[in-house]
Amino acid sequence: MSRHEQIDTGDSAPGEERINENEPASGVRGYTLGLGIALLLTAAAFWVASTDLVWGPAVPAAIVVLAVAQMGVHLVFFLHVTTGPDNTNNVIALAFGVLIVLLVIVGSIWIMAHLDHNMMMSPDEMKQRMR
Template sequence: MAHTQSLHEEEAHGSLSGYLAGFVLAVLLTAGSFGLVMRGALPPQSAMIALAVLAFAQIVVHLVFFLHLNTSSGQRWNVMALCYTAVASIILIGGTVWVMHNVSMNMMSR
């Protein structure tokens, strides 16, 4: 009988401690965002920047701890797909904001 290799051998699977660490970090980041808004500790502009940083950290926690995205050779295509998605999203959102800003500026009465 021939020995067959599993297609999932190269993939990293999480451990209970990894999932718990990810869960605790996600809860702390969520609580921090909620507390930041509810207390009104920062001015609106600073609060938006702080929330964006916390949201980015939350994304990284989910990608690393729950989706097991890393820099190993087995994950190369997943990382490339994530980078393409991020660039496409930035172009789409940035283009939309740019167009809406220009429409707003052109529609203002003089």
């Protein structure tokens, strides 16, 4: 076996992945397409925030949806996290990271809500302390 012939075991080191030209997220064309979609999503978020055409209480939800779409674009087009057989570990690591972030956010909100409730004095307690 020569130096250029290698056995394909399915594993590849970071940066050694083979680029499949049939994928929309590969090469310069993929980066350009990802940039265009990211710019459109950013412009849409600014438009939603500044227009009166979107119902006021729905604006935060629309911005969150656009932000999630923006994260998806970045993951696929720039970080190349896909569901292909060679990216299984990337997807699992991403899911674990999202789980940890959600646990930290939900736990922080829960702790802050309970601290606020437990630390609040009743009006009777406030009157007794002022005497």
